[in-house]
Amino acid sequence: MNGHVTLGADKSPRAKQITVISGKGGTGKTSLVACFAALSRHVVLADCDVDAADLHLVVEPRIIRREAFTGGKRARIKADQCTACGRCEELCRFGAISFDGPGNSFIKKTFRVDPIACEGCGVCHWFCPAEAIEFLPAVSGEWFISETRFGPMVHAKLGVAAENSGKLVSIVRSEAMRIAGEVGCGLVLVDGSPGIGCPVIASITGVDLVLVVTEPTLSGLHDLERVADLTRHFGTPAMVCINKWDLNAEMSGNIEAMARRRGLHLAGRVRYDRAVTEAQVQRKTTVEYKEDGSAADIRDLWEQIKAKVGSAGTAPA
Amino acid sequence: MKIAIASGKGGTGKTTVATNLAWAAARSGRRVAYVDCDVEEPNGHLFLKPRITSARAIGRMHPEVDDDKCTHCGLCGEICQYSAIVCVGQKVLTYPELCHACGGCTLVCRPGAITEVLRETGKLEAGMAEAGAAKAGAAEAGEAGTIHFIQGVLNIGEAMSTPLIRQVKAESTGDELRIVDSPPGTSCPVIESVRDAEMVLLVTEPTPFGLNDLTLAVEMVRAMKLPFAVVINRAGIGDRKTQEYCRREGIKIMAEIPDDRRVAEAYSKGLLACEAVPEFRLRMEGLLDRLCGADGLASRNLPPEAAR
Numbered sequence: 001m002n003g004h005v006t007l008g009a010d011k012s013p014r015a016k017q018i019t020v021i022s023g024k025g026g027t028g029k030t031s032l033v034a035c036f037a038a039l040s041r042h043v044v045l046a047d048c049d050v051d052a053a054d055l056h057l058v059v060e061p062r063i064i065r066r067e068a069f070t071g072g073k074r075a076r077i078k079a080d081q082c083t084a085c086g087r088c089e090e091l092c093r094f095g096a097i098s099f100d101g102p103g104n105s106f107i108k109k110t111f112r113v114d115p116i117a118c119e120g121c122g123v124c125h126w127f128c129p130a131e132a133i134e135f136l137p138a139v140s141g142e143w144f145i146s147e148t149r150f151g152p153m154v155h156a157k158l159g160v161a162a163e164n165s166g167k168l169v170s171i172v173r174s175e176a177m178r179i180a181g182e183v184g185c186g187l188v189l190v191d192g193s194p195g196i197g198c199p200v201i202a203s204i205t206g207v208d209l210v211l212v213v214t215e216p217t218l219s220g221l222h223d224l225e226r227v228a229d230l231t232r233h234f235g236t237p238a239m240v241c242i243n244k245w246d247l248n249a250e251m252s253g254n255i256e257a258m259a260r261r262r263g264l265h266l267a268g269r270v271r272y273d274r275a276v277t278e279a280q281v282q283r284k285t286t287v288e289y290k291e292d293g294s295a296a297d298i299r300d301l302w303e304q305i306k307a308k309v310g311s312a313g314t315a316p317a
Numbered sequence: 318m319k320i321a322i323a324s325g326k327g328g329t330g331k332t333t334v335a336t337n338l339a340w341a342a343a344r345s346g347r348r349v350a351y352v353d354c355d356v357e358e359p360n361g362h363l364f365l366k367p368r369i370t371s372a373r374a375i376g377r378m379h380p381e382v383d384d385d386k387c388t389h390c391g392l393c394g395e396i397c398q399y400s401a402i403v404c405v406g407q408k409v410l411t412y413p414e415l416c417h418a419c420g421g422c423t424l425v426c427r428p429g430a431i432t433e434v435l436r437e438t439g440k441l442e443a444g445m446a447e448a449g450a451a452k453a454g455a456a457e458a459g460e461a462g463t464i465h466f467i468q469g470v471l472n473i474g475e476a477m478s479t480p481l482i483r484q485v486k487a488e489s490t491g492d493e494l495r496i497v498d499s500p501p502g503t504s505c506p507v508i509e510s511v512r513d514a515e516m517v518l519l520v521t522e523p524t525p526f527g528l529n530d531l532t533l534a535v536e537m538v539r540a541m542k543l544p545f546a547v548v549i550n551r552a553g554i555g556d557r558k559t560q561e562y563c564r565r566e567g568i569k570i571m572a573e574i575p576d577d578r579r580v581a582e583a584y585s586k587g588l589l590a591c592e593a594v595p596e597f598r599l600r601m602e603g604l605l606d607r608l609c610g611a612d613g614l615a616s617r618n619l620p621p622e623a624a625r
Binding site for chain 2: 051117
């Protein structure tokens with residue numbers, strides 16, 4: 001899939017990007033992305049939920065390339081050179097330095113950096129009068145290019161207690177776009193993360209469409225309002241879909257009314273269906289597992305999304 | 318005692334467990350605080366319906382450059398690891414939303430052209446929530462109580478939530494029991510929320526996604542050397558692999574909450590499950606007893622493997 005394929009900038013237009021997010025977690029983002037992948041059959045997947053990625057559990061990728069992710073640098077005090085002057089502790093704004101490091105030949109105790117609290121600013125390293133603080137790039141995760149039964153996929157795993165998820169999301173997205181260009185695929189599907197913070201912002205900026213998946217609960221309504229404000233803030237076109245809508249039909253109506261008021265397009269409703277979890281247990285997408293019920297709703301939903309993205313420019317291949 | 322409620326996967330029931338635990342604790346006469354650290358999407362207020370009595374803007378520092386004093390030496394851009402300040406020719410550009418407020422640029426600026434100014438990034442709100450009807454003698458009879466309510470609300474478009482979370486947590490000192498509702502995931506905002514907890518309850522659901530994200534959350538709390546236990550919500554859906562995983566790893570399951578449509582309906586309407594479903598209340602009271610009793614507090618200094 002790479003190497004022999006020439007980058008056809010003039011023959012294939014830039015791929016469309018659709019990002020699926022939710023604000024509130026657990027509304028069914030990943031299950032829907034997997035279904036869309038199964039339905040489109042010609043897609044590059046990008047799992048940008050880098051600190052709790054699940055898409056791989058359903059699409060079962062075969063990893064063909066893996067790369068280390070360097071999110072930033074970390075400070076480390078070289079105990080043998082530390083004079084315990086305390087300048088680093090004084091300057092650190094993150095409370096990452098404490099006076100409990102091992103001793104050396106001239107002092108009983110030295111300073112130590114807590115790698116989890118360290119935000120990698122480098123101030124301690126810059127100002128250490130004894131030049132006893134190392135400041136080196138830290139590997140804080142891994143990203144992968146894989147093959148799946150639906151097409152290529154780029155995914156990642158952020159290291160335990162690591163930072164800079166936004167940067168990792170950007171890498172996953174740009175790699176997915178690069179591959180789409182190489183293989184001449186017109187669509188990149190991005191599985192986003194919950195919330196409205198750094199990884200979410202990195203997953204929605206500059207995409208062609210955001211699909212917000214919500215659920216008919218008061219929390220779902222509240223979180224959708226905040227996500228809608230976020231997509232407007234970044235000027236990204238957005239559509240809304242209510243998953244498990246029939247669990248509270250009245251709330252679904254309220255959510256749709258709110259979405260309309262905020263100028264969001266309605267993409268569709270998906271009914272509550274235990275088959276969604278059954279399919280997940282069998283590592284299948286819902287649309288592969290069954291034809292009717294929620295699977296039929298998801299097909300309709302995908303048609304709406306395709307129509308919307310198509311109308312924004314050329315249709316995905 | 319500080320209990321943090323976390324989960325790798327979103328939507329597993331963190332807020333349900335956290336708000337109902339706070340309610341049960343208040344009903345049992347404890348001085349309890351509910352602290353919503355999910356500042357990107359705070360939802361606890363929907364269920365506890367607090368009376369907010371204080372609200373204040375929370376900001377963080379970022380550099381401002383005095384062009385008259387600036388000599389364009391470029392050191393500020395050199396020390397900054399976040400590309401929040403760059404010197405391009407005769408101009409210094411700042412990007413406040415990328416700034417971590419480490420203070421490095423101010424420190425390296427020899428002509429003293431940089432000052433740090435405050436920029437609002439969110440709000441901190443506090444108040445009281447009632448747990449049950451406020452009538453005479455109700456508190457003594459265990460029919461009422463109050464919850465000290467604290468939440469942070471991140472402004473839209475702000476990328477970094479950790480500084481706000483830090484301030485939200487600082488607000489709740491002085492309560493006997495603090496229940497911290499964390500954001501989902503395993504990265505920086507979660508780490509800030511749980512880092513000084515005496516017990517982390519990982520709420521999961523027994524599905525492949527739930528289990529995958531639980532294992533990530535377990536890796537996180539183990540790396541942070543925090544005592545933890547698991548609560549399985551919606552038990553009965555999916556499969557038994559989560560229970561098997563916990564048994565294999567020697568992780569204590571503090572509660573299994575059966576899948577119950579009545580709980581989901583109460584949640585959808587913004588009602589506390591403890592008030593709507595009597596069996597759910599009993600489970601929360603049991604969980605609270607275990608957390609504050611021999612299984613929880615007393616064993617909190619033991620590694621989780623030994624706490625079985």
